[in-house]
Amino acid sequence: MSDGIDRAPARGALQGVSVALAGSGGSGVMTAGTLLLAAAAKAGGYGLMVRTSGPQIRGGEAAALVRLADRPVDTLGDAFDLLLAIDWGNVNRFADEIPLTARSVIIGDSDEGEPPAIYAGTGARYLAVPMKKTAKAIAGAWVNMVALGLVGALVGLPRSALEQAVRADGKRGEAALAANLAALAAGYTAAGELDPPLALPRLPRIAQPRDRWLISGNEAAGFGAIRGGVRFVAAYPITPATEMLEWMAPALARVGGTLLQAEDELASINMIIGGAYGGVPSLTATAGPGLALMAEGIGLAVASETPVVVVDVMRGGPSTGIPAKSEQSDLSFAVSGLHGDAPRLVLAPTSIADCATTTQWAVHLAERLQAPAIVLSDQFLGQSRAIIDPPVDPGVGAERLVAEANAPDYKRYRDTESGVSPMAIPGTPGVTYTADGLEHTEAAVPSSAARDHRLQLDKRSRKLLNFDYGDRWADIQGDGDAAVITFGSTTAAVREAVARARAQGHRLRLIALRLLAPAQPQRLAAALEGVRRVIVVEQNHGAQFYRYLRGHFDLPANPASYHRPGPLPLRPGELHRALADWNGEGRAAR
Amino acid sequence: MNDVGIQPTALAPAAFKSAIKPIWCPGCGDFSVLSAITKALAMIGRPPHEVAIVSGIGCSSRIPAYTSCYGLHGVHGRALAAATGLKLARPDLTVLVTGGDGDGYSIGGNHFLHACRRNVDLTYVVMDNHVYGMTKGQPSPTTEPDWDSKLAPGGTHIRVFHPLVVALAAGANFVARAFSGDPNGTAALIAQAIRHPGFSFVEILSPCVTFRPEQREWKTQVRAAPVGPTDDPVRAAHRVMTDDGFNIGVLYAGSRAPYVPERRASPATVADLEAEFRV
Numbered sequence: 001m002s003d004g005i006d007r008a009p010a011r012g013a014l015q016g017v018s019v020a021l022a023g024s025g026g027s028g029v030m031t032a033g034t035l036l037l038a039a040a041a042k043a044g045g046y047g048l049m050v051r052t053s054g055p056q057i058r059g060g061e062a063a064a065l066v067r068l069a070d071r072p073v074d075t076l077g078d079a080f081d082l083l084l085a086i087d088w089g090n091v092n093r094f095a096d097e098i099p100l101t102a103r104s105v106i107i108g109d110s111d112e113g114e115p116p117a118i119y120a121g122t123g124a125r126y127l128a129v130p131m132k133k134t135a136k137a138i139a140g141a142w143v144n145m146v147a148l149g150l151v152g153a154l155v156g157l158p159r160s161a162l163e164q165a166v167r168a169d170g171k172r173g174e175a176a177l178a179a180n181l182a183a184l185a186a187g188y189t190a191a192g193e194l195d196p197p198l199a200l201p202r203l204p205r206i207a208q209p210r211d212r213w214l215i216s217g218n219e220a221a222g223f224g225a226i227r228g229g230v231r232f233v234a235a236y237p238i239t240p241a242t243e244m245l246e247w248m249a250p251a252l253a254r255v256g257g258t259l260l261q262a263e264d265e266l267a268s269i270n271m272i273i274g275g276a277y278g279g280v281p282s283l284t285a286t287a288g289p290g291l292a293l294m295a296e297g298i299g300l301a302v303a304s305e306t307p308v309v310v311v312d313v314m315r316g317g318p319s320t321g322i323p324a325k326s327e328q329s330d331l332s333f334a335v336s337g338l339h340g341d342a343p344r345l346v347l348a349p350t351s352i353a354d355c356a357t358t359t360q361w362a363v364h365l366a367e368r369l370q371a372p373a374i375v376l377s378d379q380f381l382g383q384s385r386a387i388i389d390p391p392v393d394p395g396v397g398a399e400r401l402v403a404e405a406n407a408p409d410y411k412r413y414r415d416t417e418s419g420v421s422p423m424a425i426p427g428t429p430g431v432t433y434t435a436d437g438l439e440h441t442e443a444a445v446p447s448s449a450a451r452d453h454r455l456q457l458d459k460r461s462r463k464l465l466n467f468d469y470g471d472r473w474a475d476i477q478g479d480g481d482a483a484v485i486t487f488g489s490t491t492a493a494v495r496e497a498v499a500r501a502r503a504q505g506h507r508l509r510l511i512a513l514r515l516l517a518p519a520q521p522q523r524l525a526a527a528l529e530g531v532r533r534v535i536v537v538e539q540n541h542g543a544q545f546y547r548y549l550r551g552h553f554d555l556p557a558n559p560a561s562y563h564r565p566g567p568l569p570l571r572p573g574e575l576h577r578a579l580a581d582w583n584g585e586g587r588a589a590r
Numbered sequence: 591m592n593d594v595g596i597q598p599t600a601l602a603p604a605a606f607k608s609a610i611k612p613i614w615c616p617g618c619g620d621f622s623v624l625s626a627i628t629k630a631l632a633m634i635g636r637p638p639h640e641v642a643i644v645s646g647i648g649c650s651s652r653i654p655a656y657t658s659c660y661g662l663h664g665v666h667g668r669a670l671a672a673a674t675g676l677k678l679a680r681p682d683l684t685v686l687v688t689g690g691d692g693d694g695y696s697i698g699g700n701h702f703l704h705a706c707r708r709n710v711d712l713t714y715v716v717m718d719n720h721v722y723g724m725t726k727g728q729p730s731p732t733t734e735p736d737w738d739s740k741l742a743p744g745g746t747h748i749r750v751f752h753p754l755v756v757a758l759a760a761g762a763n764f765v766a767r768a769f770s771g772d773p774n775g776t777a778a779l780i781a782q783a784i785r786h787p788g789f790s791f792v793e794i795l796s797p798c799v800t801f802r803p804e805q806r807e808w809k810t811q812v813r814a815a816p817v818g819p820t821d822d823p824v825r826a827a828h829r830v831m832t833d834d835g836f837n838i839g840v841l842y843a844g845s846r847a848p849y850v851p852e853r854r855a856s857p858a859t860v861a862d863l864e865a866e867f868r869v
Contacts, residue, residue, distance in 0.1 A: 041869040213867040223867070227860050232679045234671075256857035258678050262671070263704040270668035274644065274675030277662050282679065300665050387869065426660040426676075426683055429639040434654045434661030445610055446655065446663075 014496075016047075016069030017155045017201040018077040020098045021147065023086035025059030028144030031169075033064020034385070035148055037214070038165035039157050040068045041387045044209030048073045048352075048386045050569075052097050053324070054090060061090040063098065068155060068203040072388055074351040074492030078573035080104055081200050083119065084151055085112070086131065086143055092116040096568055100124040105198060107150070109143075127194065134186045140179035141186075149187025156202030159188050213388050217355040217381035218244035218285075220391060221311050222251065224356035225283050228363030229398030230309065231257035232282040234271035236264055239323040240379040241285040241313040248285075265290040269297030272308045276301075277435055279425035281367055281398040285311040288330045289320065291374070295338055298372045302342040302460060304435040305413065305423070307366040307373075307400065311359060314378040316566045325567030326380035328488050329540035334374045335517045335548055341457055343464045345373035346517035350475055350491040352381055356391035358514055361472060364396040369463050370420055376516070380489045380569055394472065406430030412444040415455055419463025464518045473515040476527050480507025483528060484579070486537040487513045487545060490570050494537050497575035506583065519552035534559045535582050537575060541565040603628040606638055608658050613649075615723075619770035619796030619805075620650050623717050626770070626794075627686070628657065629777035634684065634784055641684045644673040646698060648690040649724050650717035650796065667697030670705040670714065677710050678851055684784060685711075691718040695731040695751050702753075706760035709788040711848040715780060716753065716791070717770070719798035719805065727801040753793050754830045758823045758842060763788030765826065765842040766819075769812040770796040775838065782840065788848040795836075808836070815839035 019036070021029040033049050040047045047068040054060035065080070067073050079099045084107040085091050095118040100106070102123035106115050110130040114120060129150065135143040145166070152162040166184055170177040191198075215223070222244045225233075233252060235245050249259045262268035265286055272282035286294065291312045301308045314330045316322030334346045345365050349358035359375050366373040403410055403422040412433040414421040421442075424431035438446040439453050447453075475491070478498070486494045491512040498510045511527050528534070534555050538545040546561040562578045564570070606628035614620050631641060641659040645651035647666035654661025660683075664672045669687045677685045694702055694716050705712065720737075722728040728741045731751035738744055757765050764786040768776040776794060783790035795812065797805035815837035820826050826842035 209869075212869045213864075214869050215867045219867070223863060226863060232675065234675055251863055253852060254854060254858040254862065255860065256853060258851040258853075260674070260678060260851070263700055266668060267671035267674075267701055267704070270664060270671035271675030271678075273664065274662065274672035274677075275679035276675075277672070278642075278676045278680035278683070280679035282675070296665050297668065304662070304664070390864075424660075426642045426680060427640060429637065432639050432658055432660050434663050436655070436661075436663045437665055438663065444655075446652075 014069055014071060015204050016067060016073065017082070017203060018067045018080045019082045019084065019151055019155060020063055020065050020080045021084050021151065022061070022063040022091045022094060022098070024061045024089035024091070025056065027086040028142055029062055029064050029086060032144040032148040033066050035162070035165045035169060036066055036151060037385060037387065038168065039152055039161040040203060041212060041214050042161040042164045043157050043203065044206030045070060045203045046072045046212065046387045048076070048384055050076060050380070050384045052094060054093060061093060063091070063094045065097065070204050070206065072353070072386070074386065075496060075572060076569060078571050082107065082151065082154065083124070084147055085115065086147055087112045088116055092118050095119065105200065127198065129190060131187070134190065135183055138179055138182045138186065140176055141183035142180060145180045145183035146187035146190070149184040150191050153188045153191030154198060154200050156204070162188070211390055213390055214385065215352065215388060216243065216383060216385045217349070217352040217377055218313065218383065219247045220352055220355035221285070221349070221359040221375065221377055221382070222248040224359035224391065225309065225363055226251060226255060226257070227356070227393065227397070228360035229281045229367070230283045230363055231255070232272065232275035232280045233257070233259040233284060234262045234268040234275070235259070235284045235286065236262050236268050236290060238287045238290050240315055240383050241287050241311065244285045244311065244313065244382065265293040266297065269294040269308070269310070273297060273301055273304070273306050276306050276308050277426070279402070281307070281363055283309040283311065283363070285313065287313050287315050287323070288317045291330060291333065298344065299338045299340060299342050300437040301372040302338065302344060303437045303439070305370040305460065306435060307370050309359070309362050309366050309373050309375065311375045311377055313382040314376060322567050324379065326378045326489065326569065327540055327566035328376070328378060328490065328538050329542070329544065329565065330376060331516070331540065331544040331548065332542070334376055341461070343371065343461045344517060345369065345371055345464065346376065347373060347515055348376040348488040348513070349381060350488065350512045350514060352384060352386045353388040353391040355381055357394055361394050361396065363398055364394070367398040367400045368420070369467060370400070370423060371464060376488055378489050403428060403431045411442040413440055413442050413456060413459070415442055415459050418466060419459045469515055469520065473513070473520050473523055474527065475512040475514065477510045478502070478508055480509055481531055482507070482533045483509035483511055483531045484535050484537060485511045485513070485549065487516060490537055490539050493570045493572050493575055496572035497579055500572065500576045501579050521553045524553050528556065532556050535562060535579070536560070537562045537570070539564065539566055539570055601632055601635070601637065603632045606631045606657050606659065608656055610655050612656055613652060615800045617799040618649070619719065619798070620653070620717050622770040622773045623650070623715070623776065623794055623796055624653055624656055626773045626776035626780055627653065627688070627715065629773065630780035630784065631659070633777065633781040636684050641686065642676055643686045643688060644676060645669045645688045646693040647724070648693045648722070650688060650690040651693055653688040667693055668701065669693065670698060670701040670712070673712050674705060674708065674710050677712055681850065685713070686784070687712055687714045689716060691716060691720060691732045692722045692730040695753055703756070703760045706757050706762040706789055706791070709761060709763055709846055709849050711788055713780065713783045713790045714792065716793050717796035718753070718793055719796050719802060721798050721801045723798045723801055752831070754841060755827050757791045758827045761846070762791045763844040763846050763848070764790035764840070766792045766840045767838055768792055768794040769808065769838050770794055771809045771812070772838070779840065786843060788844070788846055811836045812838050815841070819843045821845060
């Protein structure tokens, strides 16, 4: 399966179901959602779980947004088929994030009263189920297990898959496990006794499950980094990147690497420059505020030609912004936010699975080109958990051009044809040098001479521009004379919207860029051959991607833009309507 | 410990110098410190390619390129961070950090605290001249409050930063004061600092004859400390807070184990990591 080519879609329309589990702090909805996803995995299916919660550090209201399907899904649906609330305390906060329709169903606890008007007003059908009473009747049982059994049954999961998921999660000993299994069974049975019976969309039976992984985007990025050869990480905790570090800390120790918690992001970027200078592939992960602090250090990596990888798990900005919500608004900073002429690599994964592939590729490119690579993940990709096909292994890792011992006439910054020059690794005799952020001669001697500055600027620019990035630079799908261009986590919603438009007879090309910088104008021109109209889709307020593309590429006349900020994810239906508007169908398409 | 299992080589101090001519003013104390560093490295006996010198920005931060060792001349204030990363990634190397009072105590102050606290096996050599020389004469954290300058006419009126006390409080494992006018004594202190496990801090009084010509008098003011080192940080702090700032020698030598990341004897493979994700 080549990366540049569309994954073969499953035949027929997507079959699946969307469920929101909500409740106040301690109600256990996140656990129930996680186990629902795990059970779907055991049943051979695919799915996605997005977490959302109030601003409290612990104990606030929370919701697990789960979509289960017969094929990989990287975006939430337009609306939820079911909202199950264990209680209604502050759950109205999530109304924007849990859209319901008249076809939706709301299940609440019999003892918790009617749903808030904001939900009831959608026309969704309401059912009260005595979940708490059921749990209370079983010694030591938790109400979220009753809810899990209920929902699991309603969406068509086999009881055995749910039990397996609960058993695999068992952390509290035999007695608690037995109580939870009893509560699960009670919930499962209650689903069949609903009066009148309830028929929700279901996860179809999967006869022959494929090999699948259950993973979050943050874990996938960490895994890709390690598979690419990263063995040193220094980083400072920041939402929503921290889970990547928490996964990597023990994982790196297992493979003989090291993770260090730095005192701040100024330290983390310089620590990984130190590690990479020492010959060990190195990475840090952060979010927008941390990336801003790292800017000077990334410039040092450019000037000293030290390979480092910076994973930016983007969140709402500017400043502290909206820390636990997604936005694609660090793009402008990533592609142009360094002082001086500072060529760098910027990449963006297009799905949770692709977080592994793209981060691994970023390690390869950074090491190969001796330059910093910024990977633009985001909160949606990073903190969502999904059942995926095993991530594509790009089969490339850290391959650095290093100097031989005692190489004659060694010059660290020699002006080679490719622009990449052999790097001496400390410990190698006869080729010592001082890596420098000062402009320098080919022999690494500080220099302010015009000739040296020009030569080194050319070298650092040429090595990125002349490299053959292959087909992996973008995912290109479909044909026709109209194209949708996007990047990052919005790709999945765009893909579903395009699929719907195609189903209505539109011929559309979808181009999702994975390599954002250096810009690949010739490749995009080839990808756009025959295209007369273009629309650019992204999740930020300033149309950053649109402006970037217009600055670096020849697009067809009058390119259109569909952009809006977070925190709400772009949804397929919203984008389908935007495409219809763009096609001149206006409200008729709605 | 840097000196375990290392065969001494018969390298002269000159073997640790590069051909690059320093940019320093005539009479700068840093010439002597450079000389002391190369002497210390000759004493240690590891060849130049097994030594890395990391620095930030400032006059004294130019030192790496003036040696024949591996060097990393990074951004202002972040030398300790870069050196920490290098040492953790490459524990086999001997890693020195060089810089000035502005680089280490002002813009890099937070890293100074955490490097002391973390106690990675590094040697930090600070050339303290109580002034920003490269930017031509602004007050630094160790500048006297009444020192007149264009940027702070009449003085800053801010009390000085006390690096040795801060180092002790933050947990440095070896703390010494030296004077650039005594290159042999300074070389011996630096060698001792390199050999001492953990984070070793050597503060060197190194005059800036251009912007602080009165520092020429330091040579008449310094003296060997009347007592030897202690392993009690409280006693060391009391001594250094009550002396006049001109006692030279090792103040404190602690026995805290350096920070070394845990490494598995038989590492797992990437395939082992994949297994945890498989459904």
